[in-house]
Amino acid sequence: MTTTSEPPLQLTAGEQLVRPSTSLGVFSRPRGDTGWKSWLFxxxxxxxxxxxxxxxxxxxxxxxxxxxxxxxxxxxxxxxxxxxxxxxxxxxxxxxxxxxxxxxxxxxxxxxxxxxxxxxxxxxxxxxxxxxxxxxxxxxxxxxxxxxxxxxxxxxxxxxxxxxxxxxxxxxxxxxxxxxxxxxxxxxxxxxxxxxxxxxxxxxxxxxxxxxxxxxxxxxxxxxxxxxxxxxxxxxxxxxxxxxxxxxxxxxxxxxxxxxLLWQHLFWIFGHPEVYILILPAFGIMSEVIPVFSRKPIFGYPFMVFSGIAIGFMGWGVWAHHMFTSGMGPVSVAAFSLSTMFIAVPTGVKILNWLATMWGGRIRLTTAMLYSVGAVAMFTIGGLSGVTHAIAPADTQQTDTYYIVAHFHYVIFGGSLMGMLSGIYFWWPKMFGHKLDEKLGKIGFWVLLIGFNLTFGPMHILGLQGMSRRIHSYAADSGFNLWNMFATVGSFVIAVGVLLFFWNIGVSPPPPPRAPPGGAPPRGGRRPGGGAPPPTPPPTKQKKKNDTQR
Structure with missing residues (x-):
């Protein structure tokens, strides 16, 4: 056994100051707030x-x-x-x-x-x-x-x-x-x-x-x-x-x-939950925006939460409605037809709750509110066309036609993207300290909405007339000429609406040099629990002292 003359390790009592930013070197938390490196790292x-x-x-x-x-x-x-x-x-x-x-x-x-x-x-x-x-x-x-x-x-x-x-x-x-x-x-x-x-x-x-x-x-x-x-x-x-x-x-x-069919099963087992991955964030945004500009709390908060959870669960059981024409057999088709009908129920609950939130409210049609209401309307149209796909004979006729293209865009563009544009207008002051121009935003909304319906509304008709999706061209005597021209004109109207959105970002006034550290919640929103308001925009670094989290 070896003995040494070194004293034993002394452990001091009390609070010790640890500075990981100096001890971890390159692994320390980046501290810069300005310059391109502060964004890169x-x-x-x-x-x-x-x-x-x-x-x-x-x-x-x-x-x-x-x-x-x-x-x-x-x-x-x-x-x-x-x-x-x-x-x-x-x-x-x-x-x-x-x-x-x-x-x-x-x-x-x-x-x-x-x-x-x-x-x-x-x-x-x-x-x-x-x-x-x-x-x-x-x-x-x-x-x-x-x-x-x-x-x-x-x-x-x-x-x-x-x-x-x-x-x-x-x-x-x-x-x-x-x-x-x-x-x-x-x-x-x-x-x-x-x-x-x-x-x-x-x-x-x-x-x-x-x-x-x-x-x-x-x-x-x-x-x-x-x-x-x-x-x-x-x-x-x-x-x-x-x-x-x-x-x-x-x-x-x-x-x-x-x-x-192996690829189709694997892809759509992912692909249909993916639809809800795309739309549920927009649902959440609309559920924040609509109550604020209706001056009412969200109607039926527990039902909104549980309907979202139900959509998440039920979304795993409907993938094969994309495959009704693949020869799966009548039992599978019947089972997935029923599950596709059932998943419309929690979605309908959300739509009814949004309408009930607006009913009797003191509505302010700001740009954010217009985009949320427009998203609810467009998603409802897309949802109704989607329910027709639960009916196997109708789905057989509509599969691989422009009816499917119209349905998908009403759900994803009309519901998801427009809902997220609502969120951008709503939270822009929180993120950057100033609002986007309301007048220009409203003009952009109406241009986008008109162009959207002008583009994808006619595709329902084209699909029912038999125009296949993913075709490079079509014959002059096919009867598709008029509605395709409408859709093309509408797509450029959408482009104008998107350009107005980017123009709004470019021309809106910058934040004041020294914004106050707090203030009322943006656009009249409620602050749960009261207390001192958080700064807007929030600081890059959050305080750590007395920060207790669970």
């Missing part, structure tokens, strides 16, 4: 949320340009704006961009910025993983779009149906970019989902019980659970596709004995 949830939103708006421009090219090609019979191959790439990338690179990151922007603030948390549970999610998403989006310059973009549709996604029908590298790019973006979504779930469950301020949380927080929490279980499914499908294309596997090769 930030782990602050508010700045990450703003960057998610900025990236989503950038991809909105790209996806919008792709949409205009599609409509120019179909404006007249026998259009020659795009070749057949280029058309396949453009409509595929339009769908991929709008679903995965616009709506999803826009929802992530609201989740990152607002969710910690609404539950009283200093930041998300894992700030560095939050930053990783942002940059992984951007990497996936940039990787997908580099395919335009590296041999051609994906051309198998945003849904990537086999065998169209295989080497026989898609010999270029486009679908390889599709498979790998979506896996990268999926990693970002999965990490973010775990992060936000942990934040809500473990970091609520004392007294913030689950059923005191705002409806937006609840809807975002449901979305994170949907992502947590849906992303692994599409990841498996994309791995199988990659192995088929790159390593001569036979997961989707029918000639080698594969099941041609």
């Amino acid at each position: 930030t782990v602050d949830h508010k700045r990450i949320g703003i960057m998610y939103g900025a990236a989503a708006l950038l991809f909105l421009v790209i996806g919008g340009i792709e949409a205009l090219l599609i409509r120019l090609q179909l404006a007249v019979p026998g259009g020659n704006v795009l070749s057949e191959d280029a058309y396949n790439q453009v409509f595929t990338m339009h769908g991929v961009t709008m679903v995965f690179l616009v709506i999803m990151p826009m929802a992530a922007a609201f989740a990152n910025y607002l969710l910690p603030l609404q539950i009283g948390a200093r930041d998300v549970a894992f700030p560095r993983l939050n930053a990783f999610s942002l940059w992984a998403f951007l990497a996936g989006g940039i990787f997908l779009n580099t395919s335009w310059f590296l041999g051609g973009a994906p051309d198998g549709g945003w849904f990537g149906y086999a065998p169209n996604s295989g080497l026989v029908y898609s010999p270029s590298n486009g679908m390889d970019f599709y498979a790998l790019g979506l896996q990268i973006a999926g990693i970002a979504s999965l990490v973010s989902a775990i992060n936000l779930i942990t934040t809500v469950l473990n970091m609520r301020t004392p007294g913030m019980t689950l059923f005191r949380m705002p409806v937006l927080t609840w809807m975002l929490l449901v979305v994170q659970f949907l992502l947590l279980f849906a992303i692994p499914v599409i990841t498996v499908a994309l791995f199988l596709l990659s192995f088929d294309r790159l390593f001569d596997a036979n997961f989707f090769n029918v000639a080698a004995g594969a099941d041609p």
Whole structure:
């Protein structure tokens, strides 16, 4: 046994000051508040949320340009704006961009910025993983779009149906970019989902019980659970596709004995929960905006919460209504027809509660309120056309026609995107300290609404007349000429509405040099519990002293 003359370790009592910012070196929390490096290396949830939103708006421009090219090609019979191959790439990338690179990151922007603030948390549970999610998403989006310059973009549709996604029908590298790019973006979504779930469950301020949380927080929490279980499914499908294309596997090769419906099942088990991943954040936003400008609390708060949870659960049981014409058999068709009808019930509860909130209220039709009311109306139209798909004979007629295109856009564009535009106008003062111009915002809303209905309303008629989706051109005697011209004109009206939105961002007055540290909640909202108002915009760094969270 060895003895030493060193004294034993002395442990001092009392409070000890630990400075991890100096002891962790490069792993310390970034402290800069100004300059481009403060944005590049930030782990602050508010700045990450703003960057998610900025990236989503950038991809909105790209996806919008792709949409205009599609409509120019179909404006007249026998259009020659795009070749057949280029058309396949453009409509595929339009769908991929709008679903995965616009709506999803826009929802992530609201989740990152607002969710910690609404539950009283200093930041998300894992700030560095939050930053990783942002940059992984951007990497996936940039990787997908580099395919335009590296041999051609994906051309198998945003849904990537086999065998169209295989080497026989898609010999270029486009679908390889599709498979790998979506896996990268999926990693970002999965990490973010775990992060936000942990934040809500473990970091609520004392007294913030689950059923005191705002409806937006609840809807975002449901979305994170949907992502947590849906992303692994599409990841498996994309791995199988990659192995088929790159390593001569036979997961989707029918000639080698594969099941041609395997991809459809995997994709739509992810794909239909994905619809609610896209729409539930907008539901939460509308549930915040409508009560404020109706001067009434939300009608039936518990029903709003439980209907959102019910949508999340029931969304896993309706995927096969996308496959009624695939030969599944009458028992499966009947079962999924019933489940599709049932899922309309919790959605209808939300619509009725929004209407009841406005009923008898002192309504102020601000830009944010107009977008929320417009989103409710457009989503209701899309929902009603969706219920027709629960009826198998009607669905058989409508499958793969422009009726489906119209339905999907009324739900996702009319419901989700317009709801998120409402949120941008509503929370812009919170984020940047000044309002967007109301007059210009209202003009932009009406232009966008008119253009939207002018574009997608006629597609219901085109679909019922038999115009197939994903066709490059059509004959002059097909009877599709008039409504396609209407849709093309409407798409450019939408473009004007979007340009007015960006113009509003550019011309709205900047914040005053020194805004007061607090004040009344924006636009007359209520502050639960009273007390000193938080600063607007919130500071980049939150105080840590006496910060007790659960």
